Every structure is written in structure tokens, then in C-alpha cells.
């Protein structure tokens with residue numbers, strides 16, 4: 134077990150929930166067989182350094198949001214093979230394994246491990262190490278699979294969330310509705326957590342709300358509407374006038390508004406679904422403030438919209454504030470525009486300006502391209518509810534993060550220019566050798582392409598940041614860990630500092646990760662040393 138750290142943030146993360154499935158044997162068998170072979174050949178105390186990085190940004194994009202670090206740290210914190218793990222391993226590993234290996238496994242810990250990492254929520258790029266893990270070879274090897282598992286999907290889905298945010302714009306409310314479509318319960322929880330980190334505003338997943346403090350949001354389903362067949366179901370429904378104990382029969386007020394609305398909206402009251410109206414009245418009676426109705430069960434224009442307006446005006450008469458509607462089928466551009474124009478018409482006719490600004494939520498198999506297309510066509514959607522494409526990352530289902538021995542050490546700086554309107558744009562990431570003098574602000578420094586000799590540029594940083602920090606040392610967390618909401622703000626700010634052309638949806642400009650002249654020379658020599666020389670005959 135680890136020593137109990139003194140840093141208060143250490144005990145703080147212990148109190149945060151962790152998925153119980155994360156444990157040292159959540160790994161590939163070959164990590165354990167390699168650990169045995171290392172142990173047997175006397176390498177148990179050899180030191181090794183592994184870097185975790187990915188080779189290509191996902192979704193044909195040019196950025197990735199790094200996520201999963203807090204879980205990696207909790208994994209280090211609790212890293213311990215239990216007696217039951219050992220008993221299981223004794224059963225499944227070949228019988229020739231020496232018993233002392235199991236004694237060794239049972240006492241290993243992360244006390245001699247060091248973890249350097251980029252802050253969670255930072256926008257990161259290919260081949261830049263997100264984590265660097267130093268420690269006894271078998272121990273850091275054993276961490277490969279769990280660390281990759283904790284970072285790959287977290288970063289992928291956070292990036293996906295951020296891409297939906299970029300597509301929708303900063304003002305739209307983005308809700309994650311993916312629980313029913315996610316890759317199992319754990320995929321769903323991770324999706325809710327990291328979509329929030331990536332800039333979503335809330336989730337429908339109640340357990341994720343409880344575990345991670347994410348705002349929980351929701352509307353109602355078609356099943357709720359279809360379970361009501363006629364107005365008889367609700368004829369006795371009463372509602373208190375807001376702020377009073379005065380019960381009022383709600384249906385007659387609705388009937389009155391329905392009549393008035395037929396002239397304004399031009400619908401026929403014998404064409405609206407009475408079952409739908411009953412469902413809306415019933416939901417409104419349960420939640421009179423913030424009433425939001427799904428209006429596409431039967432016919433948005435002929436039934437759902439008039440029924441919603443009817444109930445919304447009746448609620449308003451009793452002092453409540455309705456919120457709006459959700460569309461879950463059909464042409465979301467056309468329907469949202471139509472609904473908005475009708476809301477405005479009601480607002481003007483009845484001198485109720487708030488009616489024109491009611492919220493329009495859209496859902497139904499929405500992906501990033503749908504949002505770009507809706508933006509082009511024009512729409513009046515205020516909020517998107519997104520499930521399948523977001524959480525399954527249908528456009529690219531995995532991030533190809535790897536865990537490798539890089540064979541050299543480096544330090545990494547991020548340089549910014551002095552764009553005053555954006556508080557500085559990120560210009561370039563520069564890797565230097567550890568013993569190099571740190572770059573000096575407002576002084577030219579040569580940044581080279583890691584391999585192509587002719588590609589180089591001078592950069593004069595107005596602001597800079599060292600990206601790798603020591604997070605874990607001597608069995609303790611040595612940095613404070615931000616809350617999920619702080620990580621979300623960090624991710625949004627980190628993306629904001631990226632130039633627009635790196636973020637565009639189609640053919641974005643690659644962001645540059647470069648090396649110093651000294652590191653370039655070192656890498657070049659290393660490469661030449663290792664590249665075999667051919668022989669001509």
C-alpha cells in the first residue's frame with residue numbers, strides 16, 4: 134500500500150469516487166508474464182522510462198483534449214495486487230512459475246515510480262508524451278495497459294465533446310444523452326464525465342451526476358405521450374396558482390387558450406391529439422415550472438406545437454414559466470425555424486415577448502456534421518441532446534495511444550504569441566533536451582521540425598508554459614488536482630488559445646510540435662546510429 138500522503142489534495146482525491154473495476158489485474162496477461170520474465174532474469178530493479186503518446190489526432194482533426202489523468206493517479210495510489218488476485222494468478226499462470234514471484238508481486242507498489250504529465254484538460258498533439266512513467270522496469274511495464282485504457286477513451290470522447298462544442302458554438306446548451314447507447318455501463322459513465330470535461334453542459338445520466346457532480350438534465354420520452362389516450366385521463370387535474378394554496382382546475386384554462394390559439398396559429402382543434410394534450414397537461418401539473426414538452430410524437434405542426442402553446446399559456450396564467458420544446462425527428466432546420474416563427478407570432482399577438490424566446494431542444498441521431506449542416510441551412514435550436522454519435526465516437530471509435538520507451542529525455546514548452554484579443558494564441562510546442570537553458574521570453578529561438586532538415590522557423594514567444602509537471606513521486610501525489618468543473622474550464626480555455634485554422638472542421642492546419650536545434654542534432658545522430666547501412670554489390 135502507499136504511504137498516506139500529507140498533501141490535502143491527496144486525501145481529497147481519495148474521497149472522490151473511482152470506478153471499482155480499475156485495479157492492477159485489469160490488464161493484459163502478457164504484462165504479467167513479462168513481469169515474471171523480467172523478475173526471473175534479474176531485471177526487477179532496472180529503471181525504465183515509458184512515454185504515453187498517440188500518433189494521430191482523432192476525427193480527421195488537428196487537436197486532442199487530454200483526459201483521464203486523475204484516474205491514472207488514483208490507479209497509482211491504489212496499485213496493489215491483493216491476496217485474491219495472487220491466488221487467481223497462481224491458478225492461471227503456468228505451474229513452473231516460481232513461488233517467490235508471487236511474493237514479489239504481492240509487495241510491489243508505486244513508491245519508486247515517478248509520473249510526469251501534461252495537465253488534464255490541455256489540448257495536446259501527436260507524438261507529445263502525455264504521461265512519462267519512470268520506475269522499476271516490471272512495475273512500469275505492468276502499468277501499460279491500465280494507463281492506456283484510462284487515457285485513450287477519456288481523451289477520445291473529451292475531444293469528441295469539444296468538437297461538438299466547436300460546431301455548435303459557445304452559446305448553445307449541449308446535453309449528453311448517450312447512456313442507452315454507450316459501450317456498456319462503464320463506457321457510459323466515462324462518456325458522461327469526459328463529455329462534460331470536453332465542454333458539454335450536462336448529462337441525462339443520473340449516476341454520473343451523483344458520482345462526478347455533473348449537472349443532470351432531461352425532458353420526457355415519446356412513451357410518456359403515447360401512454361395517454363384522451364383527456365378523460367386528466368379531467369380532474371388541478372394546479373395551485375403559483376405561490377398560493379389555491380387549487381385551480383387546469384383543463385378548462387387549457388381549453389380556453391386552445392380556442393384563442395386556433396386563430397393565431399391557424400390549426401384545427403379537432404386535428405390535435407387529445408392524448409398528447411393530456412400528456413402535456415399531466416407533465417405540466419407535475420413540473421409546472423420549467424415545462425418542456427416533446428412535440429413530435431404525432432405531428433409537430435398540427436398537434437405538438439399547438440398543444441405545447443396551449444399548456445404553456447395556461448401555465449403562464451397561473452404564474453409559472455414554461456421552458457420550451459424538444460424535436461426528435463424530421464428536418465430539424467425546417468421544424469426549428471417553423472416553431473420559432475410560431476412562438477414569435479404568439480409573442481406578438483398576445484404581447485408576451487418571452488414566448489418568442491422559448492427554448493428549442495433538438496435530438497435524433499445528431500452528429501458533428503449534422504450540426505455544421507444545420508448551421509449552414511439556418512436553424513433556431515438552442516440546445517442539442519446528443520447520444521449515439523457522441524458517446525460511441527462513431528466517426529472514430531478509438532484513440533491509438535501507445536506506451537513506449539522513447540530512449541531520450543526532453544522537456545516541453547508551449548509558446549504563445551501576444552494576440553491581445555485572444556490573450557495569446559498557442560504558436561508551437563517545443564521539445565528541448567533537459568540540460569538546455571530554458572527559452573527566454575521575447576527572444577528568438579530556432580524551432581526545428583523533428584526530422585525534416587529544411588523545415589525550421591524562428592519563434593519569439595510572448596508567453597510560455599512548461600507542459601510537463603511532476604505529479605507522482607515517492608508514493609505521493611505532488612500536485613493538486615483540479616475539480617471536474619475546473620478541468621472543463623481549462624479545456625475550453627486551452628482550445629480557445631488555438632488559432633482558428635487548427636480548429637476548422639474541414640482540412641484544418643496541423644499544429645506544429647518542434648524540437649530545439651540541440652535535440653534535433655541528438656535525434657538525428659540517434660537515428661543514424663540505429664539505421665542499418667546497406668551494402669551494394
Ligand SMILES: Nc1ncnc2c1ncn2[C@@H]1O[C@H](COP(=O)(O)OP(=O)(O)OP(=O)(O)O)[C@@H](O)[C@H]1O
Nearest residue numbers: 461462463464465466467497498499503506507510
Ligand atoms: N436539416 C437537417 N439537415 C441535416 N440533417 C438533418 C436535418 N434534420 C435532421 N437531420 C438528421 O437527419 C436524420 C433524420 O433521421 P431519419 O431519416 O431517421 O428521420 P426521422 O425523421 O428521425 O425518423 P424517425 O422518426 O424514424 O426517427 C437524423 O440523423 C437527423 O439528425
Ligand SMILES: O=P(O)(O)OC[C@H]1O[C@H](OP(=O)(O)OP(=O)(O)O)[C@H](O)[C@@H]1O
Nearest residue numbers: 310461496497498499518519520521522
Ligand atoms: O439519437 P441519439 O443521439 O442517440 O440521442 C438520444 C436519443 O434517445 C432517445 O430516443 P431513442 O433513440 O431511444 O428512441 P426514438 O428515436 O425511437 O425516439 C431520444 O429521443 C434521442 O433521439
Ligand SMILES: O=C(O)c1cccnc1
Nearest residue numbers: 310337350351352353518
Ligand atoms: O431527457 C431526454 O430528453 C433524453 C434522455 C435520454 C435520451 N434521450 C432523451
Ligand SMILES: [Mg+2]
Nearest residue numbers: 461496497498
Ligand atoms: Mg432515436
